Amino acid sequence: MQLRIKKDKSLFLLLAAKAVCGLWWSPLKAVVLVAFAAALFFAAAPALAEPPSVYTSSLSKDDSRLVPTRITEPGDVVSISSLAILPLENLSDNPLAATLVTDHIKTELKARGLFDIAKAKDVNRFLARRRIRYTGAITRGAVREMGKILGVDAVLLGTVNYYSVVGKTLIVGLNCRMLSVSDGRIVWADNITYTGKDFEGVLGLGTVKSIDALASMVVKDIIGNLKDRFFVRDSFYGPFDIERVITYPVMGKSGGKRDINVKFLNLTGEPVMVKALIGTLEYELTRVSFGQYEGVIDAPVAEGIHLVDVVAMSAENKSYAFSAAAKVVVDNTPPVISMNANRAVFSSKKRGFVTFEPKLISFEEIDEWNVKITDSEGAVVRSDRGYGRIPTKLMWKGDDTSKAFVMDGNYTFTLQVKDPAGNATEVSNVILIKNTPPAIDVDVDIVEETVLFSFHYNPDEPIESWNIAIVDRGGNIIKVLSGTGKTLPKRFEYPIGKDYDIKKLSFKVEAKDVAGNKFEMTKTIPSLFANKVPFAGLKGVKNVLWDDF
Known part of the structure; x- marks a missing residue:
């Protein structure tokens, strides 16, 4: 809008000049024309913009700690038509992050069509022959040699700083820079860190919920700033650049201490002082070797992701800010898990087993898990542990650490999980391990004209099914009664008809528990009476119909 207004003003001055010149002809005409020409020039020329900073920072522009480098001198134009993409360094928690982000970069570059991209196999062959494993510190000589062998104008490299999910928050951070193969100098650099909530609108609409989608947005915005022509100025970049920043542990509880290590890529010099900034706190780091500084910072109290800025001062007393160079995550909330077992009782000697299915309910990472099985006295009979994602299923066959079967009894299966911050949860x-059949005592009494059966057993006995039958001497079943669960009657009466010889009758009781253990008992009914009784009814048992017995 500003440029359009200035153009309109220029047009007005031009018309005015023509009108004035057409009104008279005098020696003053030349002076008038010169004055109008000067006004036309200054009206048409755009205002000089403030030179941009090399790095953007979340710090205030008025912050006295930050004096960004300014572009002051014009230079040569470098045109780039071909590009080699080096493997990205991965400093994130995701081992596949570098590959995934590189795929996004290639896709975005091909969509823009600015450069011819060197084949990945040719790039990898060059790196392998030169034994270059760490591309973050590649030498200028290697860059120039790559240009000659691969036939490219520039090399693109960088670091994936973040590619993770913390709680319900996504975070992706990428640092890229382009080196000219003519002299190995940096001709372009950018650093972007986004979280899924950066795009959140009203009522949470617009929140990015896919980390792959967020990575694509980060790459799109970085590559969107990439051009095929660059002005190369000697003062465009400072004497050093950040190679990597590591905080350890990245995740932890509030109030704890975190180590920080900063490695600089020294271009023309190294910093004389380096500070780490988190929130309103400053921490001066100690130089431990050439270009490497370390120190200890305090984790904030509030839960969430806290970005760490780095400010470095050169020998010329100029400060260079590197925003979002690292992160510190504060997490005080333990994971939420559940665990279901497919059975509560089994027999280990019948090749039985129990399967546990743990489920992570909260959306977060798991650092480690451990299992312990204890007996009724609290002694550990079996244990196991692992790291990373918890197993979908855990099975126990009733054995101890020596693979021997444990004794019958109750055992507690406990699963503990810890997140990277050290918060733990147990379920x-x-x-019950049970290898013995149900314990049932049966008493038979004769009361007048009735045979009375009494059953004595533990009411907590996990009976699955039972069967009571009266048979004759030939094995023929006269009457049978059966049921499932804990419906075995404590007592029932049975009359004997005139057609049966009591001496030849017997009864058989069978019961099976849920572990598959089976109880069997057979007894003869003594002949103590011979009167006829037309029917028999079950007494004292509710909800059981047994009218024909």
Whole structure:
């Protein structure tokens, strides 16, 4: 809009000049024309913009700690038509992050059509022959040699700083720079870090919920600033650049200490002082070797992702800011998990087993997990542990650490999980190992004209099914009664008809528990009476119809 107004003003001055010149002809005409020409020039020329900073920072522009480098001198124009993409350094928690982000970069570059991209196999062959494993510190000589062998104008390299999910927050951070193969100088650089909530609108609409989608947005915005022509100025970049920043541990509880290590790529010099900034706090780092500084910072109290800025001062007393150079995550909330068992009782000697299915309910990473199985006295009979994602299923066959079967009894299966911050959660299930059949005592009495059966057993006995039958001497079933669960009657009466010889009758009781253990008992009914009774009814048992017995 500003440029359009100035153009309109220029047009007005031009018309005015023509009008004035057409009104008279005098020696003053030349002076008038010169004056109008000067006004036309200054009206048409755009205002000089403030030179941009090399790095953007979340710090205030008025912050006295930050004096960005300014572009002051014009230079040569470098045209780039071909590009080699080096493997990105991966400093994130995701081992596949570098590959995934590189794929996004290639896709975006091909979509823009600015450069011819060297084949990945040719780039990898060059790196392998030169034994270059770490591309972050590639030498200028190697860059120039790559230009000659691969036939490219520039080399693109960088670092994936973040590619992770913390709680319900996504975070992706990428640092890229382009080196000219003519002299190995940096001709372009950019650094972007986004979280999924950066795009959140009203009522949470617009929040990015896919980390792959967020990575694509980061790459799109970085590559969107990439041009095929660059002005190369000697003062465009400072004497050093950040190679990597590591905080350890990245995630932890509030109030703890975190180590920070900063490695600089020294272009023409190294910093004389380096500070790490998190929130309103400053921490001066100690030089431990050439270009490498380390120190200890305090984790903030508030939960969430806290970005760490780095400010470095050169020998010329100029400060260079590197925003979002690292992150510190504060997490005080333990994971939320559940665990289901497919059975509560099993027989280990019948090749039984129990399967546990743990489930992570909260959306977060798991650093480690461990399992312990304890007996009724609290002694550990079996344990196991692992790192990373918890297993979808855990199975126990009733054995101990020596692979021998444990004794019958109750055992507590406990699963503990810890997140990277050290917050722990436990869930437990009690399992009964049972290798003995149900314990049932049967008493038979004769009361007048009735045979009375009494059953004595533990009401907590996990009976699955039972069967009571009266048979004759030939094995023929006269009457049978069966049921499932804990419906085995404590007592029932049975009359004997005139057609049966009591001496030849017997009864058989069978019961099976949920572990598959089976109880069997057979007894003869003594002949103590011979009167006829037309029917028999079950007494004292509710909800059981047994009218024909």
